[in-house]
Amino acid sequence: MKVPVSFVFREEQTDPIYRQIGIEMDADTVEIIVDGYLDLDKVIGCSEFYEMTHVYCEGHGFLIDLPLEEFKNLWM
Numbered sequence: 001m002k003v004p005v006s007f008v009f010r011e012e013q014t015d016p017i018y019r020q021i022g023i024e025m026d027a028d029t030v031e032i033i034v035d036g037y038l039d040l041d042k043v044i045g046c047s048e049f050y051e052m053t054h055v056y057c058e059g060h061g062f063l064i065d066l067p068l069e070e071f072k073n074l075w076m
Contacts, residue, residue, distance in 0.1 A: 001039075001040045001041065002037045002038065002039050002040070003037065003038055003040060003074055004035065004036070004037055004038075005035075005036065005037070005038045005064045005065070005066060006033050006034065006035050006036075006064060006065035006066070007033070007034045007035075007036055007062055007063070007064055007065075008031055008032070008033055008052060008062075008063040008064065008065050009031070009032045009033075009034065009062075009063075010029050010030070010031055010032075010063070011029060011030050011032065012028065012029055012030075033065060038055065038064065040074065040075050042057045042058070043055055043056070043057055043075055044056050044057060044058055046068065046071055046072070046075065047068070048067075048068040049063060051067060052064060052065055052066065052067070053066050053067065053068045053071040055071070
């Protein structure tokens with residue numbers, strides 16, 4: 001089953017492209033949020049990461065912008 005989710009990618013702000021496009025923040029990292037779909041049949045585990053969920057699939061893991069309890073209700 002595939003569900004819509006927002007994937008969260010974290011990057012160091014030291015990349016000069018952020019300043020070139022006008023993003024200047026006090027934080028050391030920038031979060032980039034991308035909407036997409038997650039195949040729940042490929043998920044092998046999950047853990048809480050602050051207010052988000054770290055999802056584990058075979059060979060890789062990623063963050064999604066969804067609380068752990070909401071994700072568990074979709075997945076289990």
